[in-house]
Amino acid sequence: MSDGECDAQSRVSCDAYYAVGKDCQNSKIRAMGALSPLDPSSFSRPEQAIIRHISLNLNVDFEKHVLHGHAKLDVDVLEDINSLILDASNLKISSIEADDGSKLQYKLGEHIPNMGSKLTILLPKQHIAGEKLKIKITYTTDPQASALQWLDPEQTSGKKHPYLFSQCQPIHARSILPCQDTPAVKFTYDAEVTAPEEFTVLMSALRGEARSNRTTFRQPMPLPSYLVAIAVGVLESRTLGPRSRVWSEKEEIERSAWEFAETEKYLQAAEKLCGPYEWSEYDLLVLPPSFPYGGMENPCLTFVTPTLLAGDRSQADVIVHEIMHSWTGNLVTNRNFEHFWLNEGFTVFLERKVGASLINDSVEAKRSRDFQSLLGLQELSEAINDVLGASNPLTKLVVDLNGVHPDDAFSTVPYEKGSLFLRYLENLVGGPEVFDDFLRAYLTKFRKKSLDTEQFKAFLLEYFKDNQAIKQVDWDSWLHKSGMPPIIPDYDTTMTKAISALLVKIDDSNASLSYEDVANFTPHQMIHMLQQLIDRPALPLERLAALGKEYKVNGNKNTEILYRWLRLCIRSRDDTKLQDVFHFVNSQGRMKYVRPVYRDLYAWEDVRARAIDNFLKNEKYMMHVSAYTLRKDLHLDEKTKNTE
Ligand SMILES: CC/C=C\C/C=C\C[C@@H](O)/C=C/C=C/C=C\[C@@H](O)CCCC(=O)O
Numbered sequence: 001m002s003d004g005e006c007d008a009q010s011r012v013s014c015d016a017y018y019a020v021g022k023d024c025q026n027s028k029i030r031a032m033g034a035l036s037p038l039d040p041s042s043f044s045r046p047e048q049a050i051i052r053h054i055s056l057n058l059n060v061d062f063e064k065h066v067l068h069g070h071a072k073l074d075v076d077v078l079e080d081i082n083s084l085i086l087d088a089s090n091l092k093i094s095s096i097e098a099d100d101g102s103k104l105q106y107k108l109g110e111h112i113p114n115m116g117s118k119l120t121i122l123l124p125k126q127h128i129a130g131e132k133l134k135i136k137i138t139y140t141t142d143p144q145a146s147a148l149q150w151l152d153p154e155q156t157s158g159k160k161h162p163y164l165f166s167q168c169q170p171i172h173a174r175s176i177l178p179c180q181d182t183p184a185v186k187f188t189y190d191a192e193v194t195a196p197e198e199f200t201v202l203m204s205a206l207r208g209e210a211r212s213n214r215t216t217f218r219q220p221m222p223l224p225s226y227l228v229a230i231a232v233g234v235l236e237s238r239t240l241g242p243r244s245r246v247w248s249e250k251e252e253i254e255r256s257a258w259e260f261a262e263t264e265k266y267l268q269a270a271e272k273l274c275g276p277y278e279w280s281e282y283d284l285l286v287l288p289p290s291f292p293y294g295g296m297e298n299p300c301l302t303f304v305t306p307t308l309l310a311g312d313r314s315q316a317d318v319i320v321h322e323i324m325h326s327w328t329g330n331l332v333t334n335r336n337f338e339h340f341w342l343n344e345g346f347t348v349f350l351e352r353k354v355g356a357s358l359i360n361d362s363v364e365a366k367r368s369r370d371f372q373s374l375l376g377l378q379e380l381s382e383a384i385n386d387v388l389g390a391s392n393p394l395t396k397l398v399v400d401l402n403g404v405h406p407d408d409a410f411s412t413v414p415y416e417k418g419s420l421f422l423r424y425l426e427n428l429v430g431g432p433e434v435f436d437d438f439l440r441a442y443l444t445k446f447r448k449k450s451l452d453t454e455q456f457k458a459f460l461l462e463y464f465k466d467n468q469a470i471k472q473v474d475w476d477s478w479l480h481k482s483g484m485p486p487i488i489p490d491y492d493t494t495m496t497k498a499i500s501a502l503l504v505k506i507d508d509s510n511a512s513l514s515y516e517d518v519a520n521f522t523p524h525q526m527i528h529m530l531q532q533l534i535d536r537p538a539l540p541l542e543r544l545a546a547l548g549k550e551y552k553v554n555g556n557k558n559t560e561i562l563y564r565w566l567r568l569c570i571r572s573r574d575d576t577k578l579q580d581v582f583h584f585v586n587s588q589g590r591m592k593y594v595r596p597v598y599r600d601l602y603a604w605e606d607v608r609a610r611a612i613d614n615f616l617k618n619e620k621y622m623m624h625v626s627a628y629t630l631r632k633d634l635h636l637d638e639k640t641k642n643t644e
C-alpha cells in the first residue's frame with residue numbers, strides 16, 4: 001500500500017469483469033454505485049464534480065518505459081461531496097495533495113482487467129456545489145500502460161532511437177493520467193514534457209517552447225480524455241500549408257510531404273460545409289508501422305499509419321475523415337461509447353460529402369459519393385453477415401456496453417450504418433440543400449459539448465418539426481435493431497458498372513484476363529472489385545494467379561489493394577502466398593488489415609497453428625489494443641502469452 005492509500009473497504013472483486021461479457025458481476029458493481037451512471041466504461045462521477053482543466057508535468061523515461069510526474073486538476077464541484085472519484089489504470093501514485101500542499105488520503109480500488117481501478121480521493125471536509133477544487137497527483141505510469149507503445153530502435157525507420165506514442169481512445173487515457181475517463185467530460189489542458197534532447201515531443205495541443213529537453217503545450221479547446229495524445233521520437237517536419245505541418249522520421253518525411261500536400265485544400269472544403277476550423281493548427285504525424293489504426297483524430301495533430309503512403313494520394317479519404325473529426329467527434333462528442341456512431345457515422349457522412357465537393361462536375365461528384373458509399377455498404381455487409389452475425393447486438397447503432405469493453409465492440413458498424421442512416425435522413429428531408437443547414441445548426445448547438453442519441457433525435461425532430469417526411473422514420477429499427485439497415489438508399493451505380501461487367505468476365509473460365517481490363521480503373525475501383533471477389537466463392541488457383549499477375553495486384557504498393565489481394569489468396573488456399581501474407585501482417589499493425597487476415601488464416605485449418613505461432617512470436621512488437629483484439633480473433637487466452 002502506498003503512502004496515503006488507505007484500506008479499500010469496498011473493493012470490488014471481479015477478475016472476469018470486462019473479459020467475459022455482461023453477465024459477470026457488472027450489475028453488482030453498478031448496484032454498489034461503483035460505475036458512472038452516465039458511462040458504463042468509467043468509474044468517475046462527473047455529475048458530482050467535473051474536471052475543467054488539467055496541467056501535466058511529465059518526464060519521458062525511455063529506459064524504464066514510464067512517464068513520471070504530476071497532474072494538477074482544476075475541478076468544479078456540482079453536488080455536495082466528500083470525495084472525488086477518478087479512473088486510473090496501473091498508475092503508481094506517490095502522493096495526492098490539496099491546493100495548500102496538504103496530503104490527501106485516497107483509495108485505489110482493485111485493478112479490474114481492461115477497466116482499471118476506481119481512484120477515490122477523500123476530501124478532508126465536505127465541499128458544496130459551486131466550490132472549486134485543485135488537486136495535485138504525483139504518479140508514474142506502468143511500463144505496460146495500455147495507452148502507450150514504447151518502441152525499440154529496431155522498430156523505427158531510423159533504427160537508432162526509441163520511440164513512444166499513445167492511443168487513448170476509447171478508455172486508455174486512465175493508464176497515462178488519473179482523470180474522468182469518459183467522453184461526457186471535456187477539459188482544457190497544458191503540459192510541460194521533459195525528454196532526452198535529440199527527441200521531439202508532440203501532443204494533441206498547440207506546441208509552445210521547446211527549450212533544450214523541455215517542451216510546453218497548451219490546448220485551449222475543451223476535449224475529452226480520449227483525445228489526450230503524446231508522441232516522442234527523433235522527428236522532422238515539413239510545412240504543408242498555412243496551418244499545417246507533417247511530422248515523421250526523416251526516412252518518410254519527403255514521401256509524407258508529397259502524399260499529404262493537399263491538406264489545406266481539404267481543410268477549406270471542410271470549413272465550407274461545417275464552419276470555421278476551431279483548433280488553430282492541423283498537423284499530421286506519420287507513425288511507425290505498428291500504429292493500430294488508419295488515423296486517429298488527436299486535436300491539432302492527427303496520427304496516421306504509414307500505410308497511407310501509397311505514392312498516389314489515393315488514401316486521401318482517411319485524411320479528410322480525420323479532418324472532419326475536428327467537428328464531429330472532437331467539437332461535438334459522443335457522451336459515451338454506446339453512442340460512438342455520433343462520432344463515426346457523422347464523420348464518414350461528412351468525409352464523403354466533402355470528398356465529393358472537391359469534384360467540380362456535380363454529376364461526377366454525386367457518382368463518386370455514391371461509389372464510396374457502395375464500398376462502405378459492402379464492408380458493412382461483410383461485418384454484419386460474415387463476421388458479427390446479423391443478430392449480434394453489437395450490430396445495433398446504439399449498443400449496450402455494460403460489461404463489454406469498447407475495444408471488443410469496435411467494428412465498421414457505427415461508421416457505415418451510422419453514415420447510411422444520415423444519408424437516409426438527408427434524402428428524406430429534401431436533400432443536401434435542406435440537410436446541410438441542419439448539420440451546421442447541430443454543430444453549433446452541441447459545439448464543445450457531449451451528447452447521446454436521444455439528444456440528437458430530439459434536436460432533429462424539433463428542427464424538422466414542420467417537415468412531414470420526418471414522421472416516417474422508424475427510429476426503433478434504425479437505432480435499436482441488429483442487422484443490416486432497414487432501408488438502403490438507391491445509390492448511383494455508374495461507377496460500379498464496369499466492375500460488375502469485369503466480375504462476369506472473371507467468372508468465365510474461357511475468357512483470358514489482361515491488364516487492359518483494369519487499365520482505366522481508379523485505385524478505388526480496383527479496391528471495390530477485389531472486395532466483391534472476397535465476398536464470392538474462392539477463385540480457382542489458376543484464375544487467381546492470372547488475376548494477380550495481369551491486374552498487377554500481386555505485390556501492389558497500395559496497401560488497400562494488397563490487403564484484399566492477400567485475402568483472396570487465403571480464400572483460394574494458395575499456400576505459395578503464405579510468406580507474403582505473414583510478411584504483410586508482421587510489417588504493419590493496422591488492425592483494419594491485420595485482424596481480417598488473421599481471422600481468415602484461423603479459418604484455414606491447415607495453417608491455423610502457423611498463424612497462432614506467428615502471432616505469438618510477434619505479439620511483443622504490437623500495441624496493446626492489437627494484441628488484445630487479435631488474441632480474441634485467434635481464440636487465445638492469457639495463459640498462452642509468450643513472455644520471452
Ligand atoms: C459500437 C461501437 C462501440 C464502441 C466502440 C468504441 C470505441 C472504439 C475503440 O475501440 C477505439 C476506436 C479508435 C478508432 C480510431 C480510429 C479509427 O477511426 C480508425 C478506423 C479503422 C482504420 O481505418 O484503420
Ligand SMILES: [Zn+2]
Pocket residue numbers: 321325343344347
Ligand atoms: Zn473516425
